Amino acid sequence: MRDEPIRVTELTQMRAAMHPARWRVLTELFDRRETLTATQAAEITGLTPSAMSYHLNQLAKAGFIEPDDAADGRERPWRAMGSGLEISGQPDAAMGRAMMQNILAEVTRLLSAGPPSGPDGTPWPSSYTHTQLHLTKDRAKELHRRIHEVIDEFEDDTEGPEHEIFWIQGVHPSGSSEDAASARR
Template structure:
């Protein structure tokens, strides 16, 4: 029996859950699990350079917050783990309750791979290789329009999810995808005339 389709988005609202996310090994395994991979603790440990028992500890900590779960569809001695959703959203409530420093650590840990990915893109550009895409711009959006844009991006990414290192089209390669919609500054929008 196959596992049910996960919900599109897991919303983290409890500031204590940020602590569960703020660990490099957990971030590494979450990248894989939230990309559709289903991994045993041993496989996840290999990816992170940890022992299987250490990785089991990390996976159970993530399970406590509903971020990962055991995959019931697997047979065998060691049941694998899977993500409980397609993506994670950390809500403003979680950040407000966590305080500035814990939020800063959480966000910087969450995007720790970004610098390495930018370095790889720079090398690919210099070598004339396929480097993906970068885009930067500014949009003036109402709060409702921002939520609509975010939902559209999630839906577009969802159409390509489910492909794993074991099950993808021939010739496919892995790409790290970062989607950020960030306020341009801290000031409220000027009144329209």
């Protein structure tokens, strides 16, 4: 279903999504909720259309995108098979770093646009929060579930100005690796 996020639990799917060009195209497809051709995707990523065609096929094999009907039959448009990715599998260290780099690039892209304007043209107040919680695995799962319940409640909101709201949630070990090692002794 295209209104639901694609649940990613397998390392092979994570690898397919983590290439920076693939990640950029996926986020564009999820954000636009429209189609992209290899040529359009190449313009976004700076790759050639033939290289982008390869990457689009890899995303399709992973179950993230599918071909859409071509309007003119010359180029094949692709569409997302869900509303986003929900990655809950356990990545290896290299995959975890790639995931963080892609998220950082996405946040940088979003923030570089500056604050949106309100109806009267004045900048809309931006709000950024950084909170660090120390939770057990079960409590972290509960927090994740409850946050997504709230997001689901607001997802189809058609009232008010159109502003891009983003949410980032991540997990990292509490303390440094030295702290963790001494705690095990």
